[in-house]
Structure formats: C-alpha cells, structure tokens
C-alpha cells in the first residue's frame with residue numbers, strides 16, 4: 001500500500017467535487033428558493049448547479065461511463081442491468097441541512113464496479129473537507145482545499161461508543177442502540193454522508209440507519225469508510241451492494257468502524273432486523 005496519494009483519476013474526481021462545491025457555495029451565500037420534488041424532498045438551485053458541473057466533468061473523462069444521479073432521470077433497470085461500471089452521484093446530499101445553513105451537506109461521487117463501490121469522493125463544501133478513497137489504496141482526507149493529504153483509519157470500538165445518526169430523518173432508534181452498544185453510548189446527530197466520514201476518521205463508532213435511503217446517499221461514503229477499515233452492513237451483516245434491481249432504495253444498514261466485532265450476532269441479539 002502506497003504512503004502517498006498517487007491516483008490521477010481519484011484526484012481528478014476530487015477536483016470535480018470541489019468545482020461542484022464552489023457552484024453550491026455560490027447559491028449558499030445568497031437567498032435561494034426551495035422547491036418540493038414529487039417525492040416531497042426539497043430541491044434548490046444548488047442541487048441543480050452541482051449536478052450540471054458533475055455531469056459535464058464526468059462526460060469529459062477519457063473513459064465515459066453511464067451515470068446515475070439523484071438529480072437526473074434514471075436509466076431503466078433493463079439498461080442498468082447490463083452495466084458493469086458506472087458513476088453513482090448525489091450532487092448535494094443533505095439538502096435539508098443546506099436549507100438550514102448548518103454546513104452538514106456533501107457532494108458525493110462513487111464509481112461502482114460489479115455492484116461494489118470501488119472509488120468514492122465526499123466533499124463538505126462549507127469546511128472544504130474532502131475524503132477520497134479507491135479500492136486497495138486507502139482513504140485520504142484533505143482538511144481544506146490545498147492542505148496536505150492525510151491517510152485516515154477507523155478506530156477500535158470506543159468505550160463509551162459514539163453513534164452517529166441522522167439529524168433530520170427518523171428517530172435515533174434508542175432502544176436498539178442501547179441493545180447494540182450498552183446503556184452508556186454517546187449520540188452524535190449529523191446530516192448527510194458526513195456520518196460515514198466521521199467513522200472513517202475514527203471520531204465515531206457506528207451509524208445505524210433505519211428507514212429508507214437511496215443508493216446515491218451511501219455509495220461514495222461506503223468506499224471512504226471501507227478503505228479506512230470499516231464496513232456498511234445490511235441488518236443481516238452483509239455489505240451493501242448497488243445496481244441490484246429496479247429499486248434504487250437501500251436496505252436499512254449499520255455502518256461500523258471496527259470490523260473486528262461480530263456485528264451480525266450483535267444485531268441479531270439486539271433484535272435487528
């Protein structure tokens with residue numbers, strides 16, 4: 001394993017995320033309107049501006065692959081099932097946090113190969129934090145634009161454990177969390193895919209997601225977490241996989257930093273799924 005980040009495509013995708021982040025910040029600094037989509041989720045000019053930047057950037061790469069993005073029309077399963085590699089994009093994850101202007105939103109670009117996230121880039125535009133990962137190359141963190149790249153790792157389950165959870169969606173499943181982690185755990189609410197990144201840099205231990213998320217919400221951050229030493233497991237203990245059928249909705253999942261623990265048994269004992 002290399003001790004420096006030497007991966008031209010990954011760095012290129014990181015820069016593309018930064019350009020999308022700049023488009024988002026232009027909207028963030030001004031007044032913006034909020035539309036409500038068909039599925040009742042919010043949409044702003046920032047989601048669309050980031051989508052435009054990313055779609056154009058991916059179309060200019062040497063190898064052009066299909067793209068699935070939250071903010072573009074999706075190819076039907078008949079087409080998608082023939083794909084071996086494609087980009088899976090959430091141009092602005094955490095739109096509710098964007099609207100609240102609390103900074104907890106991200107740009108997410110993943111490369112999926114045979115259903116597995118093999119490259120992932122997650123940018124937090126407000127802080128400028130950028131997380132990038134590629135299969136077999138580790139996870140790297142740039143604390144702001146222009147800073148040194150730092151290799152990051154998950155930590156062993158801490159005592160007391162820290163559980164990251166959604167700030168705006170669903171309850172924190174407290175009874176289940178107590179069964180999983182014991183009475184004495186600390187809860188860290190946070191918007192967007194930043195929850196996975198918190199685990200990836202060893203600042204939290206688990207993130208349990210009950211209720212739906214879409215494939216673009218998790219793919220890039222799953223690669224970031226896996227390459228840092230963690231895992232994203234469905235409630236039976238199997239890693240999340242992508243492009244498996246008509247639906248783009250993920251199963252409920254448990255993201256973990258410490259893979260030396262038998263989470264499948266713990267989940268069963270805690271009454272999950």
Ligand SMILES: Nc1ncnc2c1ncn2[C@@H]1O[C@H](COP(=O)(O)O)[C@@H](OP(=O)(O)O)[C@H]1O
Pocket residue numbers: 041070090092093094095096165166167168169190191192193212213214217
């Ligand atoms: N009912 C639902 N179905 C699908 N995805 C949902 C959902 N409720 C929330 N989400 C997803 O959860 C994401 C936000 O996660 P969190 O609450 O952890 O910040 C949203 O991302 P977007 O903001 O990109 O729409 C959205 O995709």
Ligand SMILES: [Mg+2]
Pocket residue numbers: 070090092093094216217
């Ligand atoms: Mg999202």
